[in-house]
Amino acid sequence: MQTDMSDWQHERNMFLVPKVANGVNWNREHAIKVYSTALWQTVKFWELMQEFNLEGMGPALYGNKSEARTWPGLVRHVFETSPQRLNIPFGRDDLSHNNKAVNNVYASNAWYHTQMVLSSGNRHNNGFYPVDWGYLYGLVKDLNLASNDRVSELSRMLLIVVKAAQQADNGNGPDRPFEGWNIMRNHAPSVLIEDLQENLWEHVSPGMKKDILEAYLRTWFKKSRSYPASQYSRGFDPFDASPTDYVPVIPPAGGGNSADKVWYMIPQMRRAGVDCGLLNEIADWAKVMWPAGNWASLKVNNCAPQAVLRAPENPAHTLSGLEYGYYEGNFTTLPNFDALTPTRSGVVSEISYAPILRQSNFALRFRGYINVPTDGLYQFLANSDDGSRIYIGSQLVVDNNGSHGVDEKTGTIGLKAGKHAITVVYFDGGGDKVMNIRYSSPNGTRGNIPASALSRINPNPPLATKGAIDIEIGLYPNPTRSELNLKVPSRNASYRILDQLGRSVLQGTAATGSAVLNVSNLPAGIYHMEVTTPEGRVIRKFVKQS
CATH class of the missing domain: 2.60.40.3080 (Immunoglobulin-like)
Structure with missing residues (x-):
């Protein structure tokens, strides 16, 4: 049966090759014909599964590696139904009934995900068949970029990473990385903290993010170090571990080899609050894997069991609102505000555009205090067009500087309850203007910073604290x-x-x-x-x- 199913998939592909090749004149009618051919075969495959009660035969075919309920057959009928795999162009509305090009991206996500649910390989030694995990990771990102709603697919991304790791944990070691365990190809912890996937976490508290990352990282590391370094296949194949003499570098977005990704993820995980003792252990293990790298530079001495929380300033006399400065000029990056004279200055209740006098080519600086109610990790978010930054005290927490379209950056900092100095800076160099400053608390509450949490030093404080005599100095x-x-x-x-x-x-x-x-x-x-x-x-x- 498995041979027949594979042949059937091959015949369908051969039938469609000339109809989806480069140079085809794509239009709505042609796209629907191609897509319908794949849909027809998927429906027929489903009929076979149901008519002959095949969904429970996985254990008989694959032994105890199999899931109890699965579609047998190491073929990609469902995976190959994706518009992306059919070469139907993205960014068009060929398949939509509501004139939205996002439908092509959505349909590709749906079929890749369905293949993973029905049959991700049952821990068979078949590499990335029937699921090619790279497509799933990439399409989660593409769906977010194509959606005006900035959809967060964190739960689905976590499911993908865990299923990919389970598929690779099939009894074959890293000496057979294509068929079995490999460090980075299908289940890399680094995929969860890449800049391209940062928006995944925007509805999750910093504390929960830290717990999720740490739990997965511990499991991945326990498995990876259970094999001696000598057992890892070395080379430049994507499935191989990097050569032992390789010196790791920070990889480009979505790229890099196994050593590069470990080098990148250690400081990224540390910023997210992951236990530094665990990260130090990973750095020591990486030193054995790739001795040429300066892994000691990524370690932290005297690890505390929890993130160090910043002490608040708690100034004695404050009033509501923030001090602001408004500056006019042709800015291409955030200026040195201390060297500039503001066009206007004063007090605002919230971080907003309220002080501006014109619609472009200006900069703003807000300074004062933010009151946080409980100890813990706080995440700050700056969504802006053009550049912005958020400081707590003198520490840069979010860096979204530069001339760019709408982009969001985040940062996390541990704070003790109380009033902490905050500075927010922003500039607009022309075109659209966007400035949205938000934060999330340790309990997961996320939103704009309320006016009730913001304050400034009273420029005319009382002469003495309550109950004390008037002291002349x-x-x-x-x-x-x-x-x-x-x-x-x-x-x-x-x-x-x-x-x-x-x-x-x-x-x-x-x-x-x-x-x-x-x-x-x-x-x-x-x-x-x-x-x-x-x-x-x-x-x-x-x-x-x-």
Whole structure:
């Protein structure tokens, strides 16, 4: 039966070859004829399965490797029904009834997925038959790009990766990588964290993303290192492990060999919060696999069991809203905002276009604090046309800089509950303008940053904290260029100088009730002096001139 099914598939392909070859004049009528031929054969195949009750015969044919219910026959009738495999051009509406070219992409995804469900190979030593896994990975991405809704196919992608790994775990080792286990071809952990697939995770909390990646990576690594390095077939075939003298590099999007992909995925997995002890183990194993690579550079010393969480600034006196600066100019990249004079500045309640005076060729900078309610990993997202960046404190979390169309970048950072300094910058160099800043919390809640979570330092804070007496302090000269004299009416006072983001840039004590502070190295701008004494706390503002 399996021979007959294979012959039948071959005959259909030979019949269609001249009708789908390069140079064919594709139109709606021709595309439907080609597609209908494949659909007819798939329906007939289904009839055979049902009429003769063949769906339960997998174990009889393939032994305990088989799934209990499957379509027997190592053939691609369903896989070959895909419009992509039939050479029907993408980006056209030949198969659609609603004038949407996305239908071709959708139909290809549907048939590839159906083949995987009905028969992914039953762990037979048949390489990528009847499923060629690369098509499934690529078409998930293509469906997202073709859809206006930015469909997230994470669950399906995870199913594809797991099924591919199961198919490769069939008893054949890496000395037969085409037929059995191989490091990267069909089930690479790196496929889950490639930039091309980043949108898969946009509806998942950073914590869940970390847990999913770590669970799959542990399973993949346990299997991969169960074989000695000497058993891996070496060469430049896509199924082979890279040669032992190969020096890995960061691969191009969707490319690279096995060593390149391991080299790429270790830091990517680390950014996602995956256990650094596990990643260090993988780096040590990779050093045995490919000794020429500097794998030690990817390791982290003194691994903590959990991601380090950033401490909040928690400034003493804040008001709602963010400070903003609006700048006009012909920008092709994000400028050095500190070197520019804003066209207008002020306060906004949310990160939006509200301050702009014209529709293109401008830049915006928002600064203040974001209040996060719980400890954990937070994911920030910047969707923009043109460039944007998100900083927490001085740390760059999302980098979406450059002149480009609508593009989204994400980044994750561990935060302790409280108010953290945040800076968002954006520029528009002409054409469409898009700026959408979002975040997700450890519990998975995702959305725009609400106005209730944003604040700024009060430029006119109260003289002392609640319950303390009014303390008179001396702070001069103000403005100043180099030295600042501090005098307080008591001993054992401490001081902190805070910048506009609430970061402590200078601190010390005035044990005798006075101190001379050298502020010559501080950038020009407005600062706050916070003085704490046994009687209470006082905040004063001063100006540092250049």
